[in-house]
Amino acid sequence: MTMKLFYTPASHFTRKCTVTIKELGLEARVEIVPTKWPHAWVTETVPYRSDFLDATPIARIPALVTEDGLKLTDSSTICEYLNDELGSYKLCPARGHERWRILSLVSIATSGIMEAQVMRIAELRRKRPDSKQPQEFSSSFVQKMKERQERCFSVLEQRHEEFSGPADLGQIAVGCACATSDFRFPDDQWRRTAPNLARWYDEFRERSSMRETEPAETPQDPDLEPTATTLEAAGTE
């Protein structure tokens, strides 16, 4: 039995896992299970594949079902599992200052930048022409999320000297967060806030694990929602 990773190419949370899988050489042990998302996910419970719901009651991607039947339901836990249990701690040591330094970068990238990006995308979608509730959009909330992201990039810039040496879980998470800024918010100019980080990222993104996982739009599933169009959100964790 192989592991199953529930996936879309648009999710930066999921990309943390696919990059980690490639960096650890675990591709042959993981079946990638695509998921599709109708637009309505922003404000409604949408229909889910039963095997997906069986893997995660949260109904966000990524979700990993391990070879021994464990069900892991958030990207950071999945990456730690892959590294600690199957990857001989190649991308993060078992303990000590270095482990928590790396995981502190994962947290800023994930709970800080990626969550803020998703919340901003979800909020902006409330004002779309096809929204049933066009009044719900809050420009101040969008601004709040931009400011959160900006603060996080500023701290990563202050810590830019930590971005050297072999790939680790922190670099992977930060790299995926930088990529989403370029993919979803090209006007944000995070590179001005974090020029040294950007120089690191422009090298890091050339790794094969990153080039093989470039973000792309989530496929449409007309069976899930007759009026659905391609979902542009990376916001499904």
Added chain:
Amino acid sequence: MTMKLFYTPASHFTRKCTVTIKELGLEARVEIVPTKWPHAWVTETVPYRSDFLDATPIARIPALVTEDGLKLTDSSTICEYLNDELGSYKLCPARGHERWRILSLVSIATSGIMEAQVMRIAELRRKRPDSKQPQEFSSSFVQKMKERQERCFSVLEQRHEEFSGPADLGQIAVGCACATSDFRFPDDQWRRTAPNLARWYDEFRERSSMRETEPAETPQDPDLEPTATTLEAAGTE
């Protein structure tokens, strides 16, 4: 130098950390630093203490500054750090199936139930009489978050036999999630969905670590926002 934990008594995310500190007997090594939150946090960047922003660019609680200057910015990483680095793995073993089984419960409680509770509280606050943008409230989004929570409680009920034996990080996270349901959403009737889990919880909540950390409203800070009233949200991570 002691650790610093940025805190409010209303946050279930932070309570995971304070319960973990007590279960590990680390109280003397941690300074609890209160934070105050004006109502506007839901949709705006609000003023923060500079030491808080220095600890976390995400500007959510909890945040932990360790004795050696590490800054950890989400509750699950903080609890793992306390357990792994300072707690001799008392509440979760270092590796193997049992570690990931426990962390899978942490994830369902945290990324599932607690996040859904916070998102629901934040959404409901959009329609408050004192809101500047009373049109923004989405009843379908609130329903979506209730359904996420309900699915998570259903899975925890299916797994209720795992809730036995000594306290662990999974039980702590789930116990804090159950408590918030009682505190914030007494009409939800999660106990009907999860009667066996509820029986476990009613015993678990009597532990001194839980009794000493009962949720309470976040103190008001008139200096932060002249019109602020007590923030009732546990939603500041």
